[in-house]
Amino acid sequence: MQTTQGTVVQQLATEAASEYLTFTLGSESYGIDILKVQEIRGYDCVTRIANTPAFIKGVINLRGVIVPIVDLRIKFNVGEVTYHEFTVVIIINVLNKVVGIVVDGVSDVVALPAQSIKPAPELGASLDTRYITGLGTLNDEMLILVDIEKLIGSDELQIVDSTVENTQKEAVNL
Amino acid sequence: MTTPKGETSSVDLNRFNEVFFEECAENLAEMEQILISLGDREPDHEQMNAIFRAAHSIKGGAGIFGFQDMTVVTHVMESLLDRLRNREIPFVPDMIDLFLEAGDAIAMQLAWHREGKAVNQEAIDAVRAKLQRAIDAGAPAPELPPELDEGATAREEELLPRRCRLTFTPDAEIFARGIRMESIISELAELAEPGEFQCRAQLIELPDLAELDPERCMTRWNFALLTRASREQVLDVFMFVADEEQLQIEDESVDRRTPAGEPAADPPILPPPGRRAYDNGETAPGAFGRRGGETESSIRVNVTKVDQLVNQIGELLITQAMLSQFAVGLDPILHEALQRGLAQLERNTRDLQGIVMSIRLVPISIVFSRFPRLVREIAAKLGKQVEFKTVGDSTELDRGLIEKIADPLGHLVRNALDHGLETPERRVASGKSPTGTLQLSASQVGGRIVIDVTDDGAGLNRDKIIAKALECGIPCSEAMSDEEVWQLIFAPGFSTASEVTDISGRGVGMDVVIKNVQSIGGRVQIASEAGRGARFTISLPLTLAILEGLSVAVGEEKFIIPLNVVIESLQPQPEQLKSVNGREVVQVRGEYLPILKLHRMFNLEAEVTEPQQGILVMVEADGERGAILVDALLDEQQVVVKSIETNFRRVEGSAGATILGDGRVALILDLPELFAMHKKL
Numbered sequence: 121m122q123t124t125q126g127t128v129v130q131q132l133a134t135e136a137a138s139e140y141l142t143f144t145l146g147s148e149s150y151g152i153d154i155l156k157v158q159e160i161r162g163y164d165c166v167t168r169i170a171n172t173p174a175f176i177k178g179v180i181n182l183r184g185v186i187v188p189i190v191d192l193r194i195k196f197n198v199g200e201v202t203y204h205e206f207t208v209v210i211i212i213n214v215l216n217k218v219v220g221i222v223v224d225g226v227s228d229v230v231a232l233p234a235q236s237i238k239p240a241p242e243l244g245a246s247l248d249t250r251y252i253t254g255l256g257t258l259n260d261e262m263l264i265l266v267d268i269e270k271l272i273g274s275d276e277l278q279i280v281d282s283t284v285e286n287t288q289k290e291a292v293n294l
Numbered sequence: 295m296t297t298p299k300g301e302t303s304s305v306d307l308n309r310f311n312e313v314f315f316e317e318c319a320e321n322l323a324e325m326e327q328i329l330i331s332l333g334d335r336e337p338d339h340e341q342m343n344a345i346f347r348a349a350h351s352i353k354g355g356a357g358i359f360g361f362q363d364m365t366v367v368t369h370v371m372e373s374l375l376d377r378l379r380n381r382e383i384p385f386v387p388d389m390i391d392l393f394l395e396a397g398d399a400i401a402m403q404l405a406w407h408r409e410g411k412a413v414n415q416e417a418i419d420a421v422r423a424k425l426q427r428a429i430d431a432g433a434p435a436p437e438l439p440p441e442l443d444e445g446a447t448a449r450e451e452e453l454l455p456r457r458c459r460l461t462f463t464p465d466a467e468i469f470a471r472g473i474r475m476e477s478i479i480s481e482l483a484e485l486a487e488p489g490e491f492q493c494r495a496q497l498i499e500l501p502d503l504a505e506l507d508p509e510r511c512m513t514r515w516n517f518a519l520l521t522r523a524s525r526e527q528v529l530d531v532f533m534f535v536a537d538e539e540q541l542q543i544e545d546e547s548v549d550r551r552t553p554a555g556e557p558a559a560d561p562p563i564l565p566p567p568g569r570r571a572y573d574n575g576e577t578a579p580g581a582f583g584r585r586g587g588e589t590e591s592s593i594r595v596n597v598t599k600v601d602q603l604v605n606q607i608g609e610l611l612i613t614q615a616m617l618s619q620f621a622v623g624l625d626p627i628l629h630e631a632l633q634r635g636l637a638q639l640e641r642n643t644r645d646l647q648g649i650v651m652s653i654r655l656v657p658i659s660i661v662f663s664r665f666p667r668l669v670r671e672i673a674a675k676l677g678k679q680v681e682f683k684t685v686g687d688s689t690e691l692d693r694g695l696i697e698k699i700a701d702p703l704g705h706l707v708r709n710a711l712d713h714g715l716e717t718p719e720r721r722v723a724s725g726k727s728p729t730g731t732l733q734l735s736a737s738q739v740g741g742r743i744v745i746d747v748t749d750d751g752a753g754l755n756r757d758k759i760i761a762k763a764l765e766c767g768i769p770c771s772e773a774m775s776d777e778e779v780w781q782l783i784f785a786p787g788f789s790t791a792s793e794v795t796d797i798s799g800r801g802v803g804m805d806v807v808i809k810n811v812q813s814i815g816g817r818v819q820i821a822s823e824a825g826r827g828a829r830f831t832i833s834l835p836l837t838l839a840i841l842e843g844l845s846v847a848v849g850e851e852k853f854i855i856p857l858n859v860v861i862e863s864l865q866p867q868p869e870q871l872k873s874v875n876g877r878e879v880v881q882v883r884g885e886y887l888p889i890l891k892l893h894r895m896f897n898l899e900a901e902v903t904e905p906q907q908g909i910l911v912m913v914e915a916d917g918e919r920g921a922i923l924v925d926a927l928l929d930e931q932q933v934v935v936k937s938i939e940t941n942f943r944r945v946e947g948s949a950g951a952t953i954l955g956d957g958r959v960a961l962i963l964d965l966p967e968l969f970a971m972h973k974k975l
Contacts, residue, residue: 167959168851169945170896179942181953184609188942217941279942 137231140256142263143210143223145192146199149261152268154229156212163189163207163222173278180220182211188279191222195277199224214269219279221268230263232256237265250274313594314355315408318364321348322397322404323663329394330666334387339379345393346375352400357530364403367418369526370425371396377429392428394667395421455487458528460517461542463498464535466510473535475515481531482517490520597693600653607643607650608934614643615931615955647932654694658736658745659687661700665707669732672711679718679728680711685735691743695834698814699745702807706747706830707732709804714751714828724825726750742858743834750827754780754820763788780820784808815949817916817966833916843933843962845954846911846924848892849900854933854952854962855922861912863927866905880910880921887912887921890972895947901925915965920972922963931955935962947971 140151166178166189175194179186189209193199209220237254251271256263272279325348328341337345349372356364371393377383399421406413460482464473483491496514501507521528525545532541614636621629621636662684673680691699710732715721718728733748756779763770768785770778782788786805811818815835822828835841843854870881871889878889889910893900902908902925910921933952938945938961945951949964 165956165958167951167961168896168898169942169961170898171946179938179951179959181957181959184612184936184953186936186938186941186951186953186959219941 137233139229139231140263140265141210141229142227142258143208144199144225144227145196145223148198149227149263150192150223151230151232151256151263151265152210152212156214156268158211158213158218160226161209161211161220162205163203163209176278177222180209182218182220185218187211187218187220189220189222190272190277190279193222193224212268212272214272217272217279219272230258232258232263232265240264311359311407314359315404316594318352318355318400318404321351322401324348326394326397326667327663329390329397330670332390334390336385342375342379346372346379349375354530354533358533361403361407363418364400364407367396367399367403367422367425370422370429374425374429383429383431386428389428392421392424396425455490455520455522456545458517458519458521458525459544460519460528461514462517462532462536463514463540463542464511465540466512468511468535469509478531478535479515479517482519482528485521485523485528485531486519487521492518600650600693603650604654607647610643611647611932611934612953612955614639616957617955619955644932654692655690656693656696657687658689658691658696658743659684661696661703662687662734662736664700664704665734668704668707669711672708676711677717678711678715678730680715681729681731683731683733685733686737689736689738689743691736691834691836695743695814698810699816699832699834702810702818702832703734703745703747705804705807706832707734710747710749710751710828710830714749714753716752738836739833743836745832745834746829747832748827748829753824753826753828754783754822755824759783776822777820780822783820784818819916841933841935841962842930843952844911844930845928845933845960846892846909846922847926847928848896848902848924849898851896851898852928852954852958852960853892853924854960855911855913856949856962856965857930859913859915859965861914861919863909863911865908866910868906871905878905880905882912882921885919887919888972889921889923890968891923893923895968895971913965915969918966918969920965920969922968933960933962 139154141154141157142149142151144150161182164180166180168178169176169188172178175191177189177191179188181187191201193201203222206225207222208224208226209222210226211218211220213219237256240249240252240255242249251267251274253265253267256265271277325345328337328345328348332341349368353365353368353372356362356368374383374389378385378389399418402411402413403418405411468475479493482493494516496516497512498514499512501512525543528543529541618636618640621633624632626633665684666682669680669682715730715732716724716726721728721730731748731750733746735746735748737744756776759779759782760770760772760774763782763785766785766788768782768788770782784804784807788804808818811832811834817833819831819833820828821831842857844857844860846853846855864882866880872879872881872886874886878891879886880889881887889905891903892898893903902923905921905923908923908925909927910923911927912919912921914920933954935950936952936959938948938951945961947964947967948961949967950962951959952962954960
């Protein structure tokens with residue numbers, strides 16, 4: 121992490137910049153593509169679903185649509201898992217699915233030029249590097265950029281049912 | 295997708311095309327239904343007229359909407375029908391097949407226009423040629439008016455140009471009916487040889503300026519054209535527009551060199567030539583598309599609109615449940631008016647919901663009617679004699695289900711014909727009548743629709759299925775019950791047909807059947823007796839959108855049990871509780887039922903873990919009974935089924951979810967799946 125210190129981020133080089141929504145999980149800062157984000161809301165009224173991993177908190181009613189909630193803090197094993205009035209859920213829309221992720225806090229929307237994003241080293245951490253598009257640097261702080269689409273679609277998260285993925289989508293959706 | 299569009303009219307007809315397509319499909323279906331019902335009998339007058347009407351409506355519509363290719367087959371078909379009807383040609387049973395083929399050709403053309411599917415022009419030409427031969431093979435009838443033969447000649451464009459004079463005297467209300475003269479004129483002009491079209495308007499009456507109503511038509515039109523088009527084609531331009539008596543047409547064959555003459559200011563009055571096609575009392579030309587003056591009693595509505603309506607009703611139900619829940623906490627004396635209003639609201643929403651849901655219900659005959667022909671053709675191909683029966687055609691079910699049930703049913707029917715029913719020789723040998731019976735029946739049982747496909751064939755062969763399953767690597771054993779063995783045929787990759795036929799037996803069928811049926815909340819059961827036949831029973835929910843449910847509490851969570859599976863609920867006495875092989879059962883009126891502990895199956899922390907502290911809800915689904923242990927019964931309410939799978943994967947033991955009055959999500963229990971889960975515990 122210290123190696124990136126001193127590198128001046130060219131904030132002006134915006135031609136190849138993408139915007140990221142940054143959030144914190146414990147003491148770490150993460151970023152996801154802002155275009156995948158639908159909305160941000162509080163953590164409330166989650167209905168548990170049986171026989172699912174601990175990081176799947178259950179489902180909520182988002183204006184008539186049933187949306188699963190994933191707690192990334194549990195999945196990535198970072199931060200303290202508490203739920204209170206300030207717990208934040210980021211509702212994202214990827215792979216034609218709407219999914220909520222629980223994070224400790226939402227910080228900002230930042231633009232990161234492509235050249236300031238460095239590939240992530242192999243970490244062997246619970247967050248597989250497959251789901252990290254790179255490490256960005258912003259005001260001397262490291263930002264872990266997550267490929268949220270890949271993460272949500274992964275078998276690990278068990279949100280997308282790989283066997284009946286598309287066959288039954290419309291079936292009961294009347 | 296490029297869809298060929300009609301170009302004959304300046305009016306933008308595209309938005310009406312869909313209506314035509316639908317009508318055309320309906321007409322084709324009606325025609326087919328009549329033809330199939332005939333068997334090999336000659337149609338009676340009524341049936342003949344009905345077939346004719348269908349063919350004619352298709353032709354008329356196709357002409358109007360500019361799908362000229364579709365008019366070609368229909369036209370020849372119409373000619374043949376017309377001659378048959380007038381007994382100018384004797385009826386031959388082969389004609390039924392010929393008409394069916396023609397219907398297929400038209401359906402193919404329809405699919406081309408509608409969905410851009412490839413069209414087999416050779417097949418269409420072949421059908422047309424066959425129809426033409428059938429006409430020619432009948433009475434050559436030289437006395438027939440020329441228009442009846444024009445189908446053959448016009449398409450070859452061998453018709454010499456004729457001078458044609460036409461006088462059109464519309465009624466005054468023609469503009470009010472939304473008819474545009476300019477499009478008629480341009481259509482006529484297109485029929486004419488280049489530069490050989492003249493049109494002249496003539497005033498019939500001229501009222502005072504003060505009385506002049508610009509929306510009334512006060513002109514007569516005279517047209518003169520040199521055309522290769524048949525008289526029929528010319529008249530077709532006026533279909534839907536003019537009554538016979540408003541049109542006068544006069545043909546004269548002319549030499550090619552003669553230019554089109556000036557339209558005569560006063561054409562000689564001829565008796566209306568009439569058109570054999572439209573016998574009086576059958577279809578009034580002024581009222582095309584409508585049959586026999588029947589009044590419009592239905593409207594066409596896009597299905598998505600109905601779906602939106604259903605969705606909105608769902609939201610309304612949730613809101614109403616929410617309001618009722620809030621009102622429970624209020625003092626009934628202080629808020630009497632509010633309570634009354636809410637009760638009224640509840641009644642109204644329920645009524646409204648009933649009506650809206652009934653819009654979506656359609657009779658299953660829509661699906662059943664596809665099968666007589668399928669059965670007829672397959673039976674002929676296989677050399678089997680089959681009597682096909684349908685029972686309960688008027689049973690209604692959700693439109694969404696109808697579309698999804700057709701394929702699985704088709705598969706079951708094909709299977710029954712191919713594998714179930716034996717050949718006549720073998721049937722006779724086993725002491726049965728040579729003609730096999732295949733029956734489709736539908737009925738409503740409680741909140742479900744049950745569809746049976748029953749045949750009196752050989753039945754399922756237990757040994758063969760087990761052997762085949764082993765061969766395909768599907769886990770099974772001799773010790774399995776019959777019911778379990780039958781279910782093996784639904785395993786992916788299973789096929790017992792000794793040889794692959796084009797009817798069934800590619801080994802990709804039955805697993806698709808069960809998948810399709812399950813995807814709409816249905817189940818398939820099989821009953822079979824060797825040598826006596828087999829019955830496949832598909833049971834489907836009445837509707838997918840809304841169900842009556844009993845909400846129950848387990849710990850913090852609420853679940854919905856579909857009301858149609860609930861028999862009763864009770865608080866068990868200690869002496870009723872027994873244990874069988876370590877599994878808890880409850881004895882109710884001499885019957886032992888397994889106790890399904892929801893908190894254990896769903897890993898919940900419940901207040902109640904022992905049956906005597908809680909409530910047991912007796913349920914029955916698919917012939918299996920059980921008792922579900924819950925903390926408390928909460929409410930009986932209508933719930934809107936929401937899909938969990940839209941944004942999440944399937945949740946075992948649940949048939950979907952719903953949103954309760956407090957905005958929380960509750961799972962709807964799927965009993966058969968719960969029973970299966972219980973057995974695995």
